[in-house]
Amino acid sequence: MTLTSVEPFILQAEAEGKSLGEIMIEHEMEIQEVSREEIMSAMGKIWKVMVSSIKNGIKIEQRSPSGMSGGDAVILLKNRKSKSITGSTIIKVVSRAIGVGEFNSSMGTIVASPTAGSSGVVPAVVYTVAEKLKASEETIIKGLFASSLIGLVCDAVASTSGSEHGCQAEIGVSAAMAAAAAVEIAGGTCKQAVNAAALMLKNSLGLACDPIAGLVEVPCIKRNGIMAASALVAADMSLAGIESVVPFDDVEIAMDEIGRMMPCEIKETSEGGLANTKTGRGYKNWLRSSGANQLQDASDD
Amino acid sequence: MADDSAFRILGPIMTGPSSSHTAGAVRIGRTARLLYGKEPKKVTVFFHGSFAETWKGHGSDKAVIGGLLGFKTFDERIKIADELAKKAEIDIQFKRIRLGANYHPNSIKIVIEDPEQPTEIIAESVGGGDIVIREILGFATEITGNEVTLILRHKDFIGTLSKITGLISEYNLNIVSLCSKDIPREDIAMTTIEIEEQAPAELEAKLAKIKGMDLVRILPKLTEGEEMF
Numbered sequence: 449m450t451l452t453s454v455e456p457f458i459l460q461a462e463a464e465g466k467s468l469g470e471i472m473i474e475h476e477m478e479i480q481e482v483s484r485e486e487i488m489s490a491m492g493k494i495w496k497v498m499v500s501s502i503k504n505g506i507k508i509e510q511r512s513p514s515g516m517s518g519g520d521a522v523i524l525l526k527n528r529k530s531k532s533i534t535g536s537t538i539i540k541v542v543s544r545a546i547g548v549g550e551f552n553s554s555m556g557t558i559v560a561s562p563t564a565g566s567s568g569v570v571p572a573v574v575y576t577v578a579e580k581l582k583a584s585e586e587t588i589i590k591g592l593f594a595s596s597l598i599g600l601v602c603d604a605v606a607s608t609s610g611s612e613h614g615c616q617a618e619i620g621v622s623a624a625m626a627a628a629a630a631v632e633i634a635g636g637t638c639k640q641a642v643n644a645a646a647l648m649l650k651n652s653l654g655l656a657c658d659p660i661a662g663l664v665e666v667p668c669i670k671r672n673g674i675m676a677a678s679a680l681v682a683a684d685m686s687l688a689g690i691e692s693v694v695p696f697d698d699v700e701i702a703m704d705e706i707g708r709m710m711p712c713e714i715k716e717t718s719e720g721g722l723a724n725t726k727t728g729r730g731y732k733n734w735l736r737s738s739g740a741n742q743l744q745d746a747s748d749d
Numbered sequence: 750m751a752d753d754s755a756f757r758i759l760g761p762i763m764t765g766p767s768s769s770h771t772a773g774a775v776r777i778g779r780t781a782r783l784l785y786g787k788e789p790k791k792v793t794v795f796f797h798g799s800f801a802e803t804w805k806g807h808g809s810d811k812a813v814i815g816g817l818l819g820f821k822t823f824d825e826r827i828k829i830a831d832e833l834a835k836k837a838e839i840d841i842q843f844k845r846i847r848l849g850a851n852y853h854p855n856s857i858k859i860v861i862e863d864p865e866q867p868t869e870i871i872a873e874s875v876g877g878g879d880i881v882i883r884e885i886l887g888f889a890t891e892i893t894g895n896e897v898t899l900i901l902r903h904k905d906f907i908g909t910l911s912k913i914t915g916l917i918s919e920y921n922l923n924i925v926s927l928c929s930k931d932i933p934r935e936d937i938a939m940t941t942i943e944i945e946e947q948a949p950a951e952l953e954a955k956l957a958k959i960k961g962m963d964l965v966r967i968l969p970k971l972t973e974g975e976e977m978f
């Protein structure tokens with residue numbers, strides 16, 4: 449079965465007085481035919497890897513082989529944590545999301561959420577909100593389950609792949625998922641969680657996928673950071689009672705439409721956008737020739 | 750995995766940075782290792798198309814080496830696979846190749862050098878960590894690893910196929926697909942059979958006893974070890 453609408457889940461949650469995370473845990477128990485404990489411990493495994501990717505990521509000081517990324521989480525924490533304009537919560541969430549992105553680039557082990565390129569947002573947001581609100585592991589796991597509905601519906605209706613629908617479908621979706629998780633952890637209702645996701649996804653529509661030289665570094669890594677900050681804002685707006693005029697199910701249809709309209713140059717092919725700037729082409733040419741030059745031609749034998 | 754499972758969206762656990770150029774490359778290396786059946790000593794890896802250009806930034810070299818060492822896509826040792834291979838005295842060379850336009854832009858050819866048991870595959874990384882094995886020892890194949898796959902090379906005697914399928918049904922295994930091709934004039938055939946469940950080890954031994962059989966391998970599902978339950 450594919451999930452093409454959030455509506456039945458909202459109705460069920462309201463009728464039964466349950467949160468989105470709770471409903472999704474029950475849904476998973478039903479489809480996997482296993483106990484609640486098994487479901488919780490499986491997601492616990494996912495969470496453990498997410499935490500370790502954050503902890504490893506925020507320590508990275510080395511630049512990546514391409515020289516385009518590495519060490520930015522450290523810089524942000526060192527230089528702005530105490531004197532930030534936005535406040536330490538934002539600085540922490542951004543550095544954590546960037547850290548996971550850098551860890552991914554340096555061949556670290558991460559959780560695709562929904563993809564490797566967008567793997568920083570959900571862990572960083574969940575970690576930061578849970579830390580701030582002193583949430584239990586059980587609440588954290590519920591937050592992750594809440595986020596999954598958003599990703600599943602986007603995947604079924606549109607896509608969660610940059611090569612099909614641009615970065616709106618990767619980091620856009622991950623930020624929408626993270627916003628829903630944040631609301632869940634903060635004790636919000638299912639409706640508020642989905643509404644936060646709608647606010648977030650609306651503001652990611654049209655996002656191009658134009659990674660320089662085809663590497664998951666620029667713009668991906670810093671985009672994880674900035675979108676993680678936005679996800680917190682979307683969650684706060686929703687918890688305050690601000691409603692998205694366009695409901696989530698409509699936003700995801702709009703994302704699908706926009707994704708189909710996007711030219712293939714900005715769908716992971718690295719032929720347009722940032723990848724096609726003077727800087728982008730410079731990195732690409734340098735990397736290709738240095739990569740190719742280090743390999744002997746098979747026909748030279 | 751069920752289409753509507755949370756673990757489809759939060760997962761898999763994998764080594765970055767790229768599902769196609771890293772995770773896919775691990776799986777291609779691992780498939781070569783499983784086909785060979787033991788730890789290789791001398792290997793040449795040929796990068797075609799985009800692999801030949803972007804391998805460095807994606808760590809595709811370490812990924813293939815990790816696969817050749819038998820690692821799965823989430824193994825934290827992939828990062829240091831090159832050092833581990835060196836320690837184990839496995840000689841792995843990387844080269845660039847132009848396989849031609851018939852091959853997917855993300856293709857890798859792996860040759861395991863062993864006069865007793867030469868092993869050679871060409872595989873494509875088709876996205877999201879999915880791969881397709883296009884060629885084994887020069888035979889065209891279309892193995893995705895979505896199911897458990899039996900790979901059999903044998904003389905094309907009359908009745909061999911029915912012996913093979915007979916044995917499989919003895920173990921109550923459900924065949925999902927079967928493909929058998931012979932090389933004209935060489936009276937040798939390659940048969941690949943996808944089955945739903947992991948096959949018992951005895952099946953491998955029994956298949957190997959069929960007259961004219963010279964290679965039997967059972968490849969597990971590509972996602973083996975990634976199950977959440």
Ligand code: SF4
Pocket residue numbers: 563565566609610611614615616618619656657658659664665666667668716
């Ligand atoms: S820009 Fe493309 S590759 Fe990078 S995170 Fe976004 S969708 Fe993924």
